Amino acid sequence: MAAPTTTSTPAHTGRGGSILATRPLMGWRTVDILTIAFLGAALGIAFWGWGVFYNGPLSAISFAFPPMQGLLTGPWFIAGVVGGLVVRRPGAALFCEVVAALVSMIPGTEWGATVLVSGIVQGLGTELVFALLGYRAFGIAAAVLAGAMAGPFAAFYESFTWIADWSFGWKLAYAAFLAISGAVIAGAGGWLLTRALAAAGALNAFPPGQEQRESRAV
Template identity: 45%
Template sequence: MHASTKRLTASTPRTPRVLKWRVVDIVVASVIGVASGVIFWAWGLAWSPLSALLAFTPGLEGLLAGGWLFAGVLGGLIIRKPGAAVYTEVVAAVVSMLIGTQWGFSTLIWGIIEGLGAEIVLALFLYANWRLGVALLAGAGAGVAVGLLDTTFTSYAALDVGYKAVYIVSAVVSGTVLAGLLSWLAVRGLARTGALSRFAAGREASRVGQTGQNPSGQNPSGQHPSGQDPSGQDGPGESALRQTETPSQTTR
């Protein structure tokens, strides 16, 4: 009889999503928040000179808003648990407030609302979709939040509708790019280094790296995993081997 060869296909089982926070989640989210808070504080120092450069179009300074929005999106993409976006954004706001900002206690209120802007988007996707599009939407959601806050509860509220419209649109664009796109790229970069090995984002990157196959199903050498040419023809040397087989090897 023919000797049959069985191929074992290794498949990585999908682990169920756990939405309960772990200690490592709290620690890493806190670190992200603290580091982001320092950046928030520095961004606040740069606000006045940078906004002066954008004064040629009223409301265009909204493009700077994304510098205060990335913490929530970044934390949400890494932790992937309910409340992560709000938590990291609030921690960042508190840290920048404690260091000292020109906006004082209102920084905390803004942090809560901005974090909610990103959190709501992640919740709409049931904390199950972490693709680029969702990251961009989360950044845009935070941009909408800060745009509405600034044009309603600050001195911008007294300005004309055109100014407010430009400001809100600019804030949304800034949130999409600075908070959404850059945070998504940062997570991918960190995952490749192995720094996120204890998180789903890091494990996903590890699984992709271990496959070693391109989308066509071929390995890097270009040979089909079964040992045959993708067209179904015998591989090199197999045809000659078949011709040299004795009848006792090919009959029952």
């Protein structure tokens, strides 16, 4: 995943001191595409692994109050947050989430092709937040909001599929639990993961890598 340090680094600064992607904003580099693909694939394997163990805790938490199962869904939102934080270009969050969903679907899951649809929907929710922020804010607050927004998007889709027979109150509660899980696990967790990758030198060609270097220089 490490990229060569000879690649040009961003110079523009956005809100909260976030370093932005090199301009033009839509000018995706080859390293951007490859890194999103690698990140998405790695997180997709993690998605699949979480799906294997998901049903155990799901049974316990659903016994208390079925909508609370939304608290276990946050891990599936993290790819969009990390992709957006790393590349910081339009479509990065959606791209990474879709790649992760596709990779997690390949070994086979009980949810079949709906995994890919969920990935698209969740990625759109995350992407929307970065877009509303003008792709100029990438701190922990932006990450938390992006992770949280994937929740209502996922709840809306599932209200016509997996939870179609639930009452409106349960669906609303489920959306709230999804948002909480997305904010904490995908948002804060994704921000911490991105910082860890930057500290390890894996993101030297990207804004988080430059932010890490500048923080060490102070």
